[in-house]
Amino acid sequence: xxxxxxxxxxxxxxxxxxxxxxxxxxxxxxxxxxxxxxxxxxxxxxxxxxxxxxxxxxxxxxxxxxxxxxxxxxxxxxxxxxxxxxxxxxxxxxxxxxxxxxxxxxxxxxxxxxxxxxxxxxxxxxxxxxxxxxxxxxxxxxxxxxxxxxxxxxxxxxxxxxxxxxxxxxxxxxxxxxxxxxxxxxxxxxxxxxxxxxxxxxxxxxxxxxxxxxxxxxxxxxxxxxxxxxxxxxxxxxxxxxxxxxxxxxxxxxxxxxxxxxxxxxxxxxxxxxxxxxxxxxxxxxxx
Numbered sequence: 001x002x003x004x005x006x007x008x009x010x011x012x013x014x015x016x017x018x019x020x021x022x023x024x025x026x027x028x029x030x031x032x033x034x035x036x037x038x039x040x041x042x043x044x045x046x047x048x049x050x051x052x053x054x055x056x057x058x059x060x061x062x063x064x065x066x067x068x069x070x071x072x073x074x075x076x077x078x079x080x081x082x083x084x085x086x087x088x089x090x091x092x093x094x095x096x097x098x099x100x101x102x103x104x105x106x107x108x109x110x111x112x113x114x115x116x117x118x119x120x121x122x123x124x125x126x127x128x129x130x131x132x133x134x135x136x137x138x139x140x141x142x143x144x145x146x147x148x149x150x151x152x153x154x155x156x157x158x159x160x161x162x163x164x165x166x167x168x169x170x171x172x173x174x175x176x177x178x179x180x181x182x183x184x185x186x187x188x189x190x191x192x193x194x195x196x197x198x199x200x201x202x203x204x205x206x207x208x209x210x211x212x213x214x215x216x217x218x219x220x221x222x223x224x225x226x227x228x229x230x231x232x233x234x235x236x237x238x239x240x241x242x243x244x245x246x247x248x249x250x251x252x253x254x255x256x257x258x259x260x261x262x263x264x265x266x267x268x269x270x271x272x273x274x275x276x277x278x279x280x281x282x283x284x285x286x287x288x
Contacts, residue, residue: 001042001279008269008279014038016267020259021144025151032088033147039081040105040140044113048192048281052117059109066102097146097155104142112137116197125196125205132221136171138197139178141256145170148252154245165236166249172229173253177260179222183215184264187273192280229253 001009014037022030043062047055062079065071066086071079090098116138119126126134149155160166182199189195196205199221203214239246269277 001046002282005279005282008277009038009042011277012041012268012270012279014041014268014270017260017263020263020267021256022147022151023255023259025147029092029150032085033144033150035081035088036085036143039078039085040143042279043078044140045279046281047113047117048120050117051121052114055117056110056114059106059114062109063102063106066105093150094155096158097149100161101143101146104146108137108140108142112140119196123196125202128202128206131197131199131202132175134197135178135182135199136174139174139181141174141177142170144256145173145253148249148256151252152245152248154248156242156245156249160239160242160246165232166246169229169232169250169253172225172232173257175225176222176229176257179218179225180257180261180264183218183222184261185271186215188271188275188278191275 015034018030018033018037022033025033043058047058050058061075062082065079065082068083068086071083086098086102089101093101112134115134125131156166179199186198186200189198189201195201199218200211200214203209203217204211207214207217209217233250236246264271271277
């Protein structure tokens, strides 16, 4: 990164986002979470002009590095940070959790960021039916949703982790945070022609809506997902001896939903309306 970009990231105060999302995590356990949000923010932000093929190559290599492949001497600091994050998490989290965390990073990058790239390159908005699915991944939330286990010191057994209710609650939390991000970041994103991956922009393009009407429709989509999330938490099946852990997991999802939104409103320069607080890619910067 350039010095200008580094200063921008310092002012974003990304550590405040993690502090709000994981308010009960201990200092030693939350440190790699702080490192990860900076890592992933830089990674995602600086891919604006990369092709899908270039991003997928980076994804593949980063997954290898998270899985203890040593960074090569010529690779950038991004890969060294990925290796360090993996080592820090392995110091206190079991193998099963690491596999889920790395798998989540793979999924959001491959099915979110990589699949976004052709639309940004062509400056063509997705159809709504696809965007509603894609945003669940491109918001990059799944790795953070697994960080709830760090706070609770409990890793779900496979049967519970793969339960349809657990997976649906994660999907809804990811989507809700995605809609929050699209609404909070809209003014900033409208300053960049390639930024067509936003719910409001998608609605405007597909239905020829005014900005006001598109925002209203976006809020309806957000509120519908939130209503489903709340309803599902009140209609849980019998999880037997894991009932208390599921309740705490739901609390953790709620803390992340509220925490991210509070970060947008109170803590950061990242979403200033004129885009001045964002570390836009600089074509001459030595990234990846």
